[in-house]
Amino acid sequence: MGVEFGGDCSSTAALLMSSKTAAAEARAVRSHSEAERRRRQRINGHLATLRGLLPCAARLDKAALLAEVVKRVRELRKRVEEVEVEVAVPGEGDEVGVEEAEAGGGQGRVVRAWVCCADRPGLMSELSRAVQSVRARAMRAEMVTVGGRTRSLLELDVGDAAATAVTMEAGDGRSALQAALWAVLLRNQTGPVENFSKRARKSTRFGAT
Amino acid sequence: MGVEFGGDCSSTAALLMSSKTAAAEARAVRSHSEAERRRRQRINGHLATLRGLLPCAARLDKAALLAEVVKRVRELRKRVEEVEVEVAVPGEGDEVGVEEAEAGGGQGRVVRAWVCCADRPGLMSELSRAVQSVRARAMRAEMVTVGGRTRSLLELDVGDAAATAVTMEAGDGRSALQAALWAVLLRNQTGPVENFSKRARKSTRFGAT
DNA sequence: CTCGACACGTGAGGC
DNA sequence: TGCCTCACGTGTCGA
Numbered sequence: 001m002g003v004e005f006g007g008d009c010s011s012t013a014a015l016l017m018s019s020k021t022a023a024a025e026a027r028a029v030r031s032h033s034e035a036e037r038r039r040r041q042r043i044n045g046h047l048a049t050l051r052g053l054l055p056c057a058a059r060l061d062k063a064a065l066l067a068e069v070v071k072r073v074r075e076l077r078k079r080v081e082e083v084e085v086e087v088a089v090p091g092e093g094d095e096v097g098v099e100e101a102e103a104g105g106g107q108g109r110v111v112r113a114w115v116c117c118a119d120r121p122g123l124m125s126e127l128s129r130a131v132q133s134v135r136a137r138a139m140r141a142e143m144v145t146v147g148g149r150t151r152s153l154l155e156l157d158v159g160d161a162a163a164t165a166v167t168m169e170a171g172d173g174r175s176a177l178q179a180a181l182w183a184v185l186l187r188n189q190t191g192p193v194e195n196f197s198k199r200a201r202k203s204t205r206f207g208a209t
Numbered sequence: 210m211g212v213e214f215g216g217d218c219s220s221t222a223a224l225l226m227s228s229k230t231a232a233a234e235a236r237a238v239r240s241h242s243e244a245e246r247r248r249r250q251r252i253n254g255h256l257a258t259l260r261g262l263l264p265c266a267a268r269l270d271k272a273a274l275l276a277e278v279v280k281r282v283r284e285l286r287k288r289v290e291e292v293e294v295e296v297a298v299p300g301e302g303d304e305v306g307v308e309e310a311e312a313g314g315g316q317g318r319v320v321r322a323w324v325c326c327a328d329r330p331g332l333m334s335e336l337s338r339a340v341q342s343v344r345a346r347a348m349r350a351e352m353v354t355v356g357g358r359t360r361s362l363l364e365l366d367v368g369d370a371a372a373t374a375v376t377m378e379a380g381d382g383r384s385a386l387q388a389a390l391w392a393v394l395l396r397n398q399t400g401p402v403e404n405f406s407k408r409a410r411k412s413t414r415f416g417a418t
Numbered sequence: 419c420t421c422g423a424c425a426c427g428t429g430a431g432g433c
Numbered sequence: 434t435g436c437c438t439c440a441c442g443t444g445t446c447g448a
Contacts, residue, residue: 033441037441043272046276049279063248066252143350238428241428242427253425270423
């Protein structure tokens with residue numbers, strides 16, 4: 001309302017203010033609105049792309065769509081961090097690690113163990129036997145091999161560890177597991193155990209987050 | 210420009226058009242602009258959240274930010290589809306599947322196999338031996354166990370399969386692998402093989418995208 | 419001064 | 434009718 005009368009007002013204003021920039025301003029104003037329109041097109045185009053990318057979020061409020069996008073990004077980011085950062089590309093050095101997992105699962109102690117070494121046939125079986133040898137159970141295992149080197153991550157349920165090894169403390173259980181894993185790793189080597197400590201790197205990280 | 214004169218124009222218009230809705234429209238107009246302002250706040254709020262969520266995309270154009278978000282969502286969606294949809298939560302029915310992977314890795318045929326069955330100690334070792342029995346090599350393995358049921362995904366390098374089994378065609382190699390995996394699965398059962406086909410579900414999906 | 423990005427108010431259209 | 438969402442043109446600030 002009042003816009004159709006605004007023509008008179010603005011023309012009056014134009015006559016009053018700048019006399020020389022009459023048609024020049026007209027072009028400037030038009031280019032301005034066109035540029036703004038293009039900007040909106042870019043934004044809404046990306047918004048439409050996101051709408052297509054999200055499965056459930058067709059026909060959604062522009063704001064609600066963005067909220068949904070935020071949710072999805074958070075979910076996916078968490079998923080990736082869970083499984084991808086942990087099992088990274090195998091490193092150059094041989095490595096064995098054991099650490100307590102955060103107390104999320106509930107009953108039974110959960111331990112996270114990883115081994116990085118040269119790949120060889122049967123390695124998976126040997127690791128599995130090592131796990132069994134300390135009375136642990138693999139809840140979840142992941143392994144990646146590239147360029148002849150392999151890295152395995154084992155999420156182990158060590159039950160109520162005290163029951164299976166009454167005389168052991170928790171620390172002994174961990175080092176038993178670690179020793180078994182080291183044994184698997186060293187079975188690959190030419191010489192026996194004399195370079196044991198030399199090959200040990202940042203093993204048995206504990207409580208790292 | 211002309212807006213400061215618009216006050217006169219609009220009041221004139223108000224006097225001319227509807228005499229009774231004078232102050233009512235004033236309130237309506239104000240509420241409208243306020244609502245619109247709130248709408249903008251919601252959108253920009255979510256936009257800011259996304260800005261914080263993306264690592265590299267601080268201080269970015271609003272449109273460029275959305276483009277970056279689109280990119281991230283595509284990346285993450287691909288990642289998740291690669292490793293998470295395949296290794297989903299173990300189903301209720303026993304299942305063995307073998308399929309050719311897309312030709313991404315380069316040399317050597319890559320086969321993707323999965324097994325879903327009841328969990329038991331030593332299952333991992335048996336699966337590993339089954340893989341070895343068909344002269345395949347595990348490039349990558351993933352396994353998830355929940356509620357006593359387990360599902361494993363194996364990405365196998367079957368080398369140049371023709372070399373290890375000269376008389377075999379590719380199809381025979383696949384079914385050999387599948388038979389070995391079925392053998393592992395059935396070792397768990399009470400009765401032997403009579404319910405073989407009853408337990409077979411959507412096994413040996415092939416070429417699915 | 420021009421260009422690009424932003425927030426604002428406003429008209430149109432959908433429940 | 435009122436409320437809501439959207440696109441539009443515009444004023445404004447900063448390179």
